[in-house]
Amino acid sequence: LAADTSRQTIVDREPGQYLGHPTTVLLEDGRTMIAVYPKGHGRGAIVMKRSTDGGLTWSARLPTPPNWETSLEVPTLYRVVDGKGTKRLIVFSGLYPIRLAVSEDDGVTWSGLAPIGPFGGIVAMASLVPLRTGAGHYMALFHDDGRFIAERAAEGPRVFTVYKSISTDGGLTWGPPEVVVSHPVAHLCEPGAVRSPDGRQIALLLRENSRTLNAFVIVSNDEGRTWSAPRELPGALTGDRHVAKYAPDGRLFITFRDMAHDSATKGDWVAWVGTYDDILNGREGQYRVRLMDNHNAWDCAYPGLELLPDGTFVTTTYGYWEDGAQPYVVSVRLTMAELDRLAAAARRF
Numbered sequence: 001l002a003a004d005t006s007r008q009t010i011v012d013r014e015p016g017q018y019l020g021h022p023t024t025v026l027l028e029d030g031r032t033m034i035a036v037y038p039k040g041h042g043r044g045a046i047v048m049k050r051s052t053d054g055g056l057t058w059s060a061r062l063p064t065p066p067n068w069e070t071s072l073e074v075p076t077l078y079r080v081v082d083g084k085g086t087k088r089l090i091v092f093s094g095l096y097p098i099r100l101a102v103s104e105d106d107g108v109t110w111s112g113l114a115p116i117g118p119f120g121g122i123v124a125m126a127s128l129v130p131l132r133t134g135a136g137h138y139m140a141l142f143h144d145d146g147r148f149i150a151e152r153a154a155e156g157p158r159v160f161t162v163y164k165s166i167s168t169d170g171g172l173t174w175g176p177p178e179v180v181v182s183h184p185v186a187h188l189c190e191p192g193a194v195r196s197p198d199g200r201q202i203a204l205l206l207r208e209n210s211r212t213l214n215a216f217v218i219v220s221n222d223e224g225r226t227w228s229a230p231r232e233l234p235g236a237l238t239g240d241r242h243v244a245k246y247a248p249d250g251r252l253f254i255t256f257r258d259m260a261h262d263s264a265t266k267g268d269w270v271a272w273v274g275t276y277d278d279i280l281n282g283r284e285g286q287y288r289v290r291l292m293d294n295h296n297a298w299d300c301a302y303p304g305l306e307l308l309p310d311g312t313f314v315t316t317t318y319g320y321w322e323d324g325a326q327p328y329v330v331s332v333r334l335t336m337a338e339l340d341r342l343a344a345a346a347r348r349f
Contacts, residue, residue, distance in 0.1 A: 001289060001290065001291055001292070001332065001334065001342075002268075002290050002291070002292050002293040007332050007333055007334060008292070008330050008331070008332055009055060009056060009057070009058070009330065009331040009332075009333070010328065010329070010330055011035060011049060011055075011058050011316060011328075011329040011330060011331055012037070012047065012049060012058070012061070012328060012329045013328035013329070014039075014326075014328070015325075015326070016326060017039060017326055018039070018040050018041055018044075018326045018327050019037060019038075019039060019047070019318055019326070019327055019328050019329050020037060020038060020040070020041055020042070020074075020299075020302070020318040020327050020329075021037055021038055021041075021042060021074040021075075021302040021317075021318060022035045022036065022037035022302070022303075022304050022316050022317060022318060022329050023035070023036060023037075023074075023075065023076045023077045023078075023302075023304045024077065024304030024305070024306055024314075024316050025077050025078065025079050025089060025306075026306040026307075026308070026314075027079070027106055028087075030054070030308060030309040031051075031052060031053055031054045031308070032050065032051070032052050032106070033050070033051040033054065033055050033306060033314070034048065034049070034050050034051075034077065034089070034106075034107045035048070035049050035050075035051075035058075035077075035304060035316060035329070036048050036075045036076075036077045036091055037075065037318065037329055038071060038074065038075060041299070042072075042073055042074050043071060043072045043073060043095075044071065045068060045069040045070075045071065046064060046068040046069075046071045046075045046091070046093070047061050047064075048061065048062045048064050048107070049061060049062060050062060050107065054308050054312070054314060055306070055314040055316070055331045055333065062107075064110060065101065065110055065111065065112040065113070066112070067112045067113050068093075068101070068110075068112070068113060070113070071093040071113065072093065072094065072095040073093055073094035073095050073122065073123065073124060074093075074094065074123050074302065075091050075092065075093050076091065076092045076123070076124065076125050076126065076128075077089065077090070077091050078090050078092075078125075078128045078171070080128075080136075080138060080167075080170050080171035081135075081136065081170055082135070082136040082169055082170025082171070082172070083134065083135040083136035083169070083170065084136075086104075086170065087106075088102055088103060088104055088170065088171060088172075089102070089103040089106060089107050090102050090103075090171050091110070091113075092116075092124045092125045092140070093113055093124070094120060094121050094122055094123060094124030094125075094142065094148070095120050095121075095122070095148050096119075096120030096148040096149075096150075096151060097115040097116070097117065097118060097119060097120050097151075098115070098116050098117070098119065098120055098121055098124040098125075098142070099113035099114055099115050099116065100113065100114060100115075100116045100174075101113045101114070102171075102172065116165070116173070116174040117165075117174060117175075117176060117177075118150075118151065119149055119150065119176065119177050120144065120148035120149055120150075120151075121142040121143060121144040121148055121149060121163060121177070122142065122143055122144055122145065122148060122189070123142060123143065123189070123190055123241075124140075124142040125140035125141060125142045125165075126141055126142055126143070126190045126191050126192065126241070127140070127141040127191050127192055127193035127204070128140050128141075128171075128193075129141070129193045129195075129202060129224070131166075131223050131224070132199070132223055133223050134168060136167075136168060136169055136170035136171075137166070137167065137168050138166070138167045138170070138171055139164050139165075139166055139223075139224045140164065140165045140166075140167070140174065141162065141163070141164050141180065141191040141193060141204065142162070142163055142165075142191075143160060143161060143162045143163065143188070143189035143190060143191065144160075144161060144163065145158040145159065145160050145161075145187075145189075146158050146159050146161075149161075149163070149177060158187075159182060160182065160183070160186075160187040160188050160189050160209060161179055161180075161181070161182040161188075162179075162180040162181045162182070162188055162189065162191050162204070162206065163177040163178060163179060163180060164177070164178050164180050164224055165177055165178070166178075180204070180218075180224070180227055181204075181206070181218055181227055181230055183216070183230055185210070185212075185213070186208050186210060186212075186213050186216060186230070187208060187209035187210040188206040188207070188208065188209075188216055188230060189206065189207050189209050190206070190207040190240060190241045190242075191204040191205070191206055192204065192205040192206075192241065192242030192243055192244060192254075192256070193205075193244075194244040194252065194254075194276070194279075196276050197246070197250060197276055200221065201219055201220065201221050202219065202220045202223070202224060203217055203218070203219045203276070203279060203280075204217065204218050204219075204220075204227075205217055205233065205237065205242040205244070205254070205279075206218065206230065207239070207240045207241065207242075207259075208238070211259070213232055214232040214233050214234065214235060214237075214238040214260070214261075215232070215233045215237055215238040215239060215242070215259075216230040216231060216232055216233060217230070217231060217233050217279060218230050218231075219280070231282075233279070233282070234282055234283065234284045234285070235260040235261065235262070235263070235284070236260065236272055236274075236284040236285050236288055237254070237256075237272055237279070237285070238258075238259055238260040238261070238263075239256040239257050239258045239259045239260065239270065239301075240256055240257040240259055240301065240302075241256055241257060241301060241302045241303070242254050242255075242256045243255050243256065243303050243304070243305045243315075244305070245305050245306075245307050245313070246307075247307070247311070247313075247336045248307075248311045248336075249336060250275070251273055251274065251275055251286070251336065252272075252273070252274055252275060252276060252278075252279075253271055253272075253273055253305070253313055253336070254271065254272045254273075254274075255269070255270070255271040255272075255291065255301070255303045255305055255315050255317075256270065256271075256272075256301055256303070257269065257270075257298065257300055257301030257302070258270040258288075258290075259298065265288075265290045266298075267294050267296065267297050267298045267299075267300070268290050268291075268292065268293055268294045268300065269290070269291045269292045269294060269300050269301045269303065269317055269319055270288055270289060270290050270291060270301075271288065271289045271291055271315070272285050272288050272289075273285060273286045273287055273288070273289070273336070273339060273343075274286045286343075287339075287343045289339060289342075291315065291332050292319060292321060292330065292332065293321075294319040294320055294321070295319075295320040295321065295322065295323050296319070296320040296327075299319070299320065299327065300317065300318060300319030300320065300327070301317050301318075301319065302317055302318070303315050303316060303317035304316040304317065311335050311336070311337075312333050312334070312335050313333065313334055313335070313336075314331055314332075314333045315331065315332055315333075316329065316330070316331040316332075317329065317330065318330075
């Protein structure tokens with residue numbers, strides 16, 4: 001779809017300024033979207049914008065608290081609801097310590113960033129999973145390589161470890177980090193969470209940062225208390241920062257940075273279409289889509305992904321979309337019916 005500019009909306013662009021790594025939230029009205037992203041590669045002042053028409057148009061940059069300018073990592077944005085039904089938006093920012101900002105009014109006003117505890121991490125939090133253990137219970141997932149989990153960096157070789165932190169009060173406070181998975185060879189990181197269709201299992205799709213193996217998957221059948229041994233995914237799902245949502249027909253749409261070893265779209269922004277069973281059984285899935293062509297060997301994606309009430313996916317990310325230009329933030333919109341027609345036409349050739 002890279003050449004189909006009719007699907008693309010520029011969310012933000014500033015000449016000479018690197019804009020990257022957005023996450024998005026769709027509010028309950030089905031049309032209001034909020035995006036946050038840094039001015040810089042990962043670290044940099046957090047920018048916020050709002051769309052009131054499902055991502056077709058976007059506001060100017062909105063006011064944010066002064067200490068959002070001190071963000072040291074990719075900001076991540078989530079909707080949370082506590083046990084009394086109170087809705088909030090929260091933004092995380094990582095390295096040491098992981099910090100949290102809270103909005104009680106759907107992003108109109110925000111608190112400053114404040115530490116959630118004496119621990120840090122990279123891409124905090126890459127996923128946030130509502131738990132079935134109680135109303136307002138959430139599991140946040142992130143990784144570290146030994147440099148930021150504690151105030152003083154660990155000595156010796158860098159060991160990639162995925163951690164979880166639990167909240168039981170609707171995301172306001174968070175427990176200490178608990179190890180989810182590490183691997184003797186693979187560098188597992190950036191967990192992308194997806195529940196099984198029946199809701200009983202959680203799968204984590206994991207980036208493999210040594211670039212010697214495919215991406216990995218682990219699953220939990222007890223709300224994240226224990227996890228299966230990690231195993232490699234097929235090449236079709238090998239990439240960075242997987243973000244997944246179910247389409248209305250029950251298939252999965254997963255978007256990420258393609259890092260498969262022999263892929264013709266390596267380094268580009270892609271999406272995978274298939275089923276949860278495909279993931280569990282190591283199948284390649286139905287098809288893949290190049291969403292946009294990144295004019296860089298790897299630096300793009302980390303996408304936001306929302307599903308509108310009419311079945312339209314709106315996925316948003318950054319990349320080097322033009323030669324000689326700094327990265328900027330773009331949305332692409334599509335439906336599964338459109339993708340199926342395009343895939344069928346491609347097979348005829």
